[in-house]
Amino acid sequence: MSNDADLDFIAQAMPAFISEAAEQIEAIETLLLELEDQPDNRELLDSLFRCAHTVKGSAGIFGLNRVVEFTHHVETLLDKMRDGGIALNPDISTLLLQCNDQIKFLVDTAADESADTAEQKDARADLVIRLRALTEDAAAPLSEPASVPASSADQGGGLRVWTISARFGPETFRNGMDPLSIARYLGTLGAVKSIRCGTDTVPPLVNLNPESCYLSFFMELETTANREDIEGAFSFVIDDCELDVVAPETPDQMLARAIEEMPETPRLGDMLVSVGAVTQDKLQQVLSTQQHTPGMPAVAKTKIGDLLESQAGVAPEVVAAALGKQQKIREAAPSEERYIRVQADRLDAVINLLGELVIAGAGATLLARETRQVALIEANLHMNSLIEEIRNGTLGLRMVPVGETFSRFRRVVRDTAASLGKEVNFEIVGGDAELDKSMVEKIADPLMHLVRNSLDHGLEPPQERMAAGKPPAGTLVLSARHETGAILIRIEDDGRGINKERVLQRAWNRGLIEQGVVPSDDAINMMIFEPGFSTAEQVTNLSGRGVGMDVVRRNIEALRGSLRLNSKPGKGLQVDIRLPLTLAIIDGFLVGVGKSKFVLPLESVVEVIESGGQHIKVDASGRHCVELRGQVLPVVRLRTLYSVESSLPDRVSVVVVNSPRGKYGIEVEVLLGQNQTVIKPLGRLFKTLRGISGSSILGSGEVALILDVVSLAELVTGSETASVVG
Amino acid sequence: MSEPFELPTELNIYSALETRDALLAWVTEQMSKSQDGLEVSARNVEEVDGSGLQLLAALANMEHAWRLVDPSDAFTEACRTMGVAQWLENRPLKNASGA
Numbered sequence: 001m002s003n004d005a006d007l008d009f010i011a012q013a014m015p016a017f018i019s020e021a022a023e024q025i026e027a028i029e030t031l032l033l034e035l036e037d038q039p040d041n042r043e044l045l046d047s048l049f050r051c052a053h054t055v056k057g058s059a060g061i062f063g064l065n066r067v068v069e070f071t072h073h074v075e076t077l078l079d080k081m082r083d084g085g086i087a088l089n090p091d092i093s094t095l096l097l098q099c100n101d102q103i104k105f106l107v108d109t110a111a112d113e114s115a116d117t118a119e120q121k122d123a124r125a126d127l128v129i130r131l132r133a134l135t136e137d138a139a140a141p142l143s144e145p146a147s148v149p150a151s152s153a154d155q156g157g158g159l160r161v162w163t164i165s166a167r168f169g170p171e172t173f174r175n176g177m178d179p180l181s182i183a184r185y186l187g188t189l190g191a192v193k194s195i196r197c198g199t200d201t202v203p204p205l206v207n208l209n210p211e212s213c214y215l216s217f218f219m220e221l222e223t224t225a226n227r228e229d230i231e232g233a234f235s236f237v238i239d240d241c242e243l244d245v246v247a248p249e250t251p252d253q254m255l256a257r258a259i260e261e262m263p264e265t266p267r268l269g270d271m272l273v274s275v276g277a278v279t280q281d282k283l284q285q286v287l288s289t290q291q292h293t294p295g296m297p298a299v300a301k302t303k304i305g306d307l308l309e310s311q312a313g314v315a316p317e318v319v320a321a322a323l324g325k326q327q328k329i330r331e332a333a334p335s336e337e338r339y340i341r342v343q344a345d346r347l348d349a350v351i352n353l354l355g356e357l358v359i360a361g362a363g364a365t366l367l368a369r370e371t372r373q374v375a376l377i378e379a380n381l382h383m384n385s386l387i388e389e390i391r392n393g394t395l396g397l398r399m400v401p402v403g404e405t406f407s408r409f410r411r412v413v414r415d416t417a418a419s420l421g422k423e424v425n426f427e428i429v430g431g432d433a434e435l436d437k438s439m440v441e442k443i444a445d446p447l448m449h450l451v452r453n454s455l456d457h458g459l460e461p462p463q464e465r466m467a468a469g470k471p472p473a474g475t476l477v478l479s480a481r482h483e484t485g486a487i488l489i490r491i492e493d494d495g496r497g498i499n500k501e502r503v504l505q506r507a508w509n510r511g512l513i514e515q516g517v518v519p520s521d522d523a524i525n526m527m528i529f530e531p532g533f534s535t536a537e538q539v540t541n542l543s544g545r546g547v548g549m550d551v552v553r554r555n556i557e558a559l560r561g562s563l564r565l566n567s568k569p570g571k572g573l574q575v576d577i578r579l580p581l582t583l584a585i586i587d588g589f590l591v592g593v594g595k596s597k598f599v600l601p602l603e604s605v606v607e608v609i610e611s612g613g614q615h616i617k618v619d620a621s622g623r624h625c626v627e628l629r630g631q632v633l634p635v636v637r638l639r640t641l642y643s644v645e646s647s648l649p650d651r652v653s654v655v656v657v658n659s660p661r662g663k664y665g666i667e668v669e670v671l672l673g674q675n676q677t678v679i680k681p682l683g684r685l686f687k688t689l690r691g692i693s694g695s696s697i698l699g700s701g702e703v704a705l706i707l708d709v710v711s712l713a714e715l716v717t718g719s720e721t722a723s724v725v726g
Numbered sequence: 727m728s729e730p731f732e733l734p735t736e737l738n739i740y741s742a743l744e745t746r747d748a749l750l751a752w753v754t755e756q757m758s759k760s761q762d763g764l765e766v767s768a769r770n771v772e773e774v775d776g777s778g779l780q781l782l783a784a785l786a787n788m789e790h791a792w793r794l795v796d797p798s799d800a801f802t803e804a805c806r807t808m809g810v811a812q813w814l815e816n817r818p819l820k821n822a823s824g825a
Contacts, residue, residue: 183809205788208781210781
């Protein structure tokens with residue numbers, strides 16, 4: 001009966017396990033790549049081991065034997081590396097990365113045994129053979145890979161008596177852990193010489209919360225196992241448990257360790273007294289000597305540590321440990337961070353509601369204005385400013401640093417470069433810039449494609465680079481930064497840039513443009529994003545199939561983003577992707593033409609000028625020009641562009657907006673002011689509508705169309721129609 | 727002496743709340759009836775975890791004398807493993823109130 005409950009629990013907890021395991025697997029990859037750069041970094045290696053261990057441990061809870069078995073081999077290798085028996089080299093690194101892919105595959109297909117094809121099994125067996133070859137070579141011949149990790153390091157590992165004291169945290173039971181099973185497990189590691197359960201801290205029955213844990217135990221365990229094996233028994237409670245594992249060490253070592261493991265003890269003297277390195281009397285004596293050193297200014301007084309060493313005979317090792325602990329406490333205190341894991345759709349539901357609230361708020365403001373009651377209007381304004389704060393706060397919750405996505409590319413760059421025989425230095429800049437989570441997910445694929453494209457087509461092989469007077473290793477920089485309401489992601493390489501002649505030739509051949517027509521440089525560069533375009537002389541398996549780049553552009557435009565290329569032939573290529581920070585709500589500038597309402601993204605609005613009105617001649621698309629402070633400003637008349645019916649007012653306004661193509665004007669009839677705009681996507685019928693990116697419902701219930709400043713700019717500046725040279 | 731309290735078959739976290747309430751109610755009732763020591767029987771216990779043992783530790787931390795009777799094999803093993811084997815000793819019941 002409890003078996004059913006267990007199965008239920010496992011089924012419920014499975015998605016959480018898979019998502020956590022996915023995070024660990026991602027972390028393993030990142031750590032491995034970092035470790036390649038700093039092979040001597042012990043901390044990285046330790047974190048790596050922990051990640052693998054966690055995946056194995058939690059997979060074990062869920063009975064995912066394939067994951068456990070396979071990960072065990074990886075763990076064995078990592079353990080050997082920690083012992084210094086094996087040093088990381090590029091081959092091992094590649095092997096571990098492949099193993100990580102295999103773990104990922106196993107976790108992803110945990111629920112589906114049939115996905116584990118014979119091919120996968122062979123691949124896995126092959127990896128295991130290679131892992132074992134490494135671990136068995138390095139270790140003494142008696143190592144047995146499938147058993148409990150053999151004891152190693154930690155002072156030889158003979159039969160010794162360890163004292164283990166553990167105080168379990170209140171959440172232990174609620175986290176599904178049980179001190180009794182831990183004690184039982186420890187018993188399997190060796191012989192329990194003594195065990196005593198600390199029950200004094202358990203409150204009497206009347207005050208007991210039976211689901212909180214108050215237990216502790218003190219155990220003497222005779223075993224050949226090492227510290228890691230023993231501490232491993234506590235790996236799932238370690239965050240919520242005070243654990244003290246003491247080996248039969250020299251007295252000084254024991255003191256040093258006791259200090260190291262003290263929870264919080266700020267004063268050096270107290271620390272030493274409490275572990276018994278010095279008596280209270282002796283400490284007082286030393287302290288008074290320190291105070292009474294005559295004629296010395298306070299700052300120059302002998303340090304207490306030195307005094308304790310010289311006068312109280314405390315071993316320097318012990319003092320050093322105490323000082324180290326103090327330092328650690330000081331460093332650790334402020335950096336404590338707390339996280340809550342929230343389901344994304346719950347957050348989405350809140351954001352949806354918030355959108356409705358914004359609309360409702362706008363409606364209320366409109367009504368309040370009509371009543372002309374100042375107090376009511378005031379109250380409404382206040383409410384709206386609060387709504388805006390909530391809006392910003394809530395949208396902020398969805399923001400994640402793009403760096404996580406970026407660092408995923410390290411692997412792609414590494415593998416791709418290796419397979420192409422190129423050398424690449426990959427740099428990530430501004431990974432802490434934040435972007436909407438859903439946006440980050442959607443941008444990952446297009447970015448991946450662009451990065452691959454740079455590697456494949458942009459960067460030259462080493463010989464070619466040297467011939468061109470460049471360093472043999474190419475540089476690829478992925479950067480992100482905020483730019484007025486948008487994020488700019490830039491992929492920059494120092495490769496050969498875009499070969500304009502070849503692009504043009506191909507565009508002619510493929511019939512993308514008419515023979516002999518030469519568009520502007522920008523337009524030629526953008527040709528690589530046209531459907532069915534590919535210039536790679538050889539189709540590699542990475543890129544060059546002519547699919548992809550157009551999809552990249554479509555995906556980015558679907559996110560209301562824009563793409564821009566800056567090619568310096570022979571020197572490199574810069575791809576700029578501008579994306580709005582969020583998909584849900586923008587600050588809008590509401591304008592009217594006839595009875596229609598339009599919203600412009602406020603951040604793109606520069607200024608508003610008056611214009612001569614309807615007597616200025618326009619072309620069929622409603623385009624004309626005005627003079628703005630001595631410069632020609634292209635202007636589009638919305639009334640003509642979208643054939644809006646309206647009477648002709650004498651004076652019209654031109655809203656000057658900024659776009660990646662430069663400033664231009666949008667001629668409108670009425671200015672209606674700032675407005676928080678909840679973006680609703682356009683139906684499929686309207687997807688082809690140019691210059692419009694979405695719609696919004698106003699407080700009055702009217703529908704306003706949201707103008708897409710970027711695509712409107714293309715219409716206005718007319719750069720999409722090619723000019724004929726010659 | 728009245729009947730001992732019967733610990734449930736599954737003395738674990740799933741039944742901890744229930745068992746605690748039942749045990750507390752029983753203790754309160756017994757104490758109102760007499761000043762005799764309490765007897766808790768573990769004859770039916772088949773499954774036990776740390777939270778189950780903790781319940782008895784909480785009982786032990788009350789002011790009433792108590793004694794364990796008829797421990798099942800599973801319960802005995804758990805007490806030994808967790809280091810509360812002293813409960814298994816067949817102690818004479820002292821009168822806690824000293825009356």
